[in-house]
Amino acid sequence: MELVTKPSPFEGLGYILTSLRNVIFEHVSDIISKIKSPVELTVEENAKLRQWFTKEVIGESIKQSLKLLTNLSYTVSEYDDEIWGRVYEIIVHMDAKQALELELRLAETFPGVPIVVKWTGEINVSEDELADYLVKIMMKSHLRAKALLGFDAVRFVREERED
Amino acid sequence: MAYVDTNIVIAYYFREDPNHRKAAKVVEVLRKEGKEMIISPLTLTELHSIFSRRSGTYALPPRIRAIAYEKLKIYIC
Numbered sequence: 001m002e003l004v005t006k007p008s009p010f011e012g013l014g015y016i017l018t019s020l021r022n023v024i025f026e027h028v029s030d031i032i033s034k035i036k037s038p039v040e041l042t043v044e045e046n047a048k049l050r051q052w053f054t055k056e057v058i059g060e061s062i063k064q065s066l067k068l069l070t071n072l073s074y075t076v077s078e079y080d081d082e083i084w085g086r087v088y089e090i091i092v093h094m095d096a097k098q099a100l101e102l103e104l105r106l107a108e109t110f111p112g113v114p115i116v117v118k119w120t121g122e123i124n125v126s127e128d129e130l131a132d133y134l135v136k137i138m139m140k141s142h143l144r145a146k147a148l149l150g151f152d153a154v155r156f157v158r159e160e161r162e163d
Numbered sequence: 164m165a166y167v168d169t170n171i172v173i174a175y176y177f178r179e180d181p182n183h184r185k186a187a188k189v190v191e192v193l194r195k196e197g198k199e200m201i202i203s204p205l206t207l208t209e210l211h212s213i214f215s216r217r218s219g220t221y222a223l224p225p226r227i228r229a230i231a232y233e234k235l236k237i238y239i240c
Contacts, residue, residue, distance in 0.1 A: 084222075084224065089225075089229075103226075114226070115226070116225050116226050116229045118229065137226060138226070141224070141226070143224040144176065145176075145221050145227075146179060147177035147179035147180050148179075148220055151179060151180055152181055153169075153173035153174040153177065153180050153182060153186075154170045154174070154181075154182055156170075156173070156217055157169050157170040157209060157213065158170075160212060160213055
C-alpha cells in the first residue's frame with residue numbers, strides 16, 4: 001500500500017512563497033540589467049543625457065526653490081562653462097547679506113551645482129564677513145578649485161624655495 | 164604631533180594633483196593615529212605665494228571667480 005502524505009497548509013504556503021520569491025528575483029534581475037544599460041551609453045549620449053538633466057531638472061528646481069526662499073525679484077540665467085559645466089547665475093534685488101544668505105541656502109539645497117548669486121543692493125558686509133560667507137558656501141556646495149593639466153604641488157613648492 | 168609640509172597641503176586639496184593619493188594617505192594615517200597636524204607661518208606664506216603666482220594652473224569655482232572679478236573691477240576703477 002502506497003503511503004500518500006498530504007502537504008500541510010504551511011508547507012503549501014512555503015512553496016508559494018518560494019515561487020513568489022523566485023518570480024521577484026527574476027524581475028529584479030531583469031530591472032537591474034535595464035538600469036545597468038545606461039552606463040553603456042556612448043560619451044556623446046551620456047553628455048546629452050547629463051545636459052538634459054542639468055538644464056531641465058536642476059534649472060527648474062532652482063527656480064522653484066527661489067520662489068520659496070524669497071519674495072524679492074530676481075533673474076536666473078544659465079551658461080555653460082568649459083570646466084564647471086552648466087552654471088546658474090542669479091541676480092537678486094537685495095543687499096549683499098541677504099543675497100549671501102540666499103546663496104548659502106541654495107548651496108545646501110543643490111550641492112555640487114555651480115550657482116552664483118549677484119546682488120544689486122548695498123554691500124553691507126565687511127571683507128572678513130564676505131570671506132566667511134564664501135568659505136561656508138564653498139563647504140556647503142562641495143565645490144573646490146580644480147587643478148588644471150600640468151599642476152604639480154611638489155614641483156611648485158620646490159621651485160618656490162629655489163627662487 | 165606632525166608637521167605637514169606645504170606640498171602635502173596643496174596635493175591633498177587638489178584631487179587632480181599627481182600626488183593627491185599619496186598626500187591623502189599620509190593625512191589618513193595621521194588622522195587614524197590621532198596625531199595633531201600642524202603648519203607653520205612659512206606654509207601660509209608659501210601657499211599665498213604659490214596660489215598668486217600660479218593662478219593659471221588651477222580653476223576657481225564660478226562663485227569665487229565672480230567675486231574675484233568684481234574685486235578686480237573695483238581695484239581697476
